[in-house]
Amino acid sequence: MGFFWFLLGLVVGAVAAWVLLARRYREELDAALRGWEERCRAAREEVDRVDREHAEVRARLEERIAELERERKALKGRIGALEARIAELERRAAEGVPERAEAEGPPASAAESAQAGAEGAPAGAPGEELQRIRGVGPVIAAKLVELGYARLSDIATLKPEDVARIEEAIGFPGRVARERWIEQARELLAAGG
Incomplete structure (x- = not known):
């Protein structure tokens, strides 16, 4: 009968050890899972922050591009007007017409x-x-x-x-x-x- 109690004690001890180890393993696993969830949440927040900053920078860049495009068109129009004026002055010079009336003298x-x-x-x-x-x-x-x-x-x-x-x-x-x-x-x- 002593062998039976020994065997029973061994089984109960093994089960108790297994339960304790499983609980400890589950606690460690839960702690690790919480840590990873926290890291994931922090990473998502960082990604969201970077996305917002990226959207702001992109909006500013698009606005600046539009502004530069307007300036380019205005300058292109001004260049066209200046080229027309140069052509007119060259035509006048070729015809001998002075640019200003004062150039003719009294x-x-x-x-x-x-x-x-x-x-x-x-x-x-x-x-x-x-x-x-x-x-x-x-x-x-x-x-x-x-x-x-x-x-x-x-x-x-x-x-x-x-x-x-x-x-x-x-x-x-x-x-x-x-x-x-x-x-x-x-x-x-x-x-x-």
């Missing part, structure tokens, strides 16, 4: 002065004659002279690129057409200057 005699007055040359200060056009005051006349348009004949022969250049310089888009500067200049020239 007439040498009274007869030449009368002839120049009939052709639309300024009678007084540069740009004074331009003030005969309704809508052109002293400030705008001075700006026109600065741009190289000092006579009625200069205004009467404006091309679309000249009109765009003038309107940009004076800061009044559409004013030349709205106030009919070209037609007024032609009418004044037809009426004898």
Whole structure:
């Protein structure tokens, strides 16, 4: 009978050891699982934070790209206007037309002065004659002279690129057409200057 109790004690001891070891193993496993879950949660939070930062940076970059694209288009338009102006100046230079009326100098005699007055040359200060056009005051006349348009004949022969250049310089888009500067200049020239 002693052997039976020994065997029973051995089995009970083995079962108790197995239960204790299983419990300890389960606790270690649960602790490891909690640790990995915590690491996964921290990693997900980090990924979310990086995704938000990435989205913000991407939005800023896309906005900057759009801004640079607008600037590029504006500069491209300005280049086109400048190229047109250069072509116009080269055409004038080839024809011998001076850029500014002041480059012609004053007439040498009274007869030449009368002839120049009939052709639309300024009678007084540069740009004074331009003030005969309704809508052109002293400030705008001075700006026109600065741009190289000092006579009625200069205004009467404006091309679309000249009109765009003038309107940009004076800061009044559409004013030349709205106030009919070209037609007024032609009418004044037809009426004898």
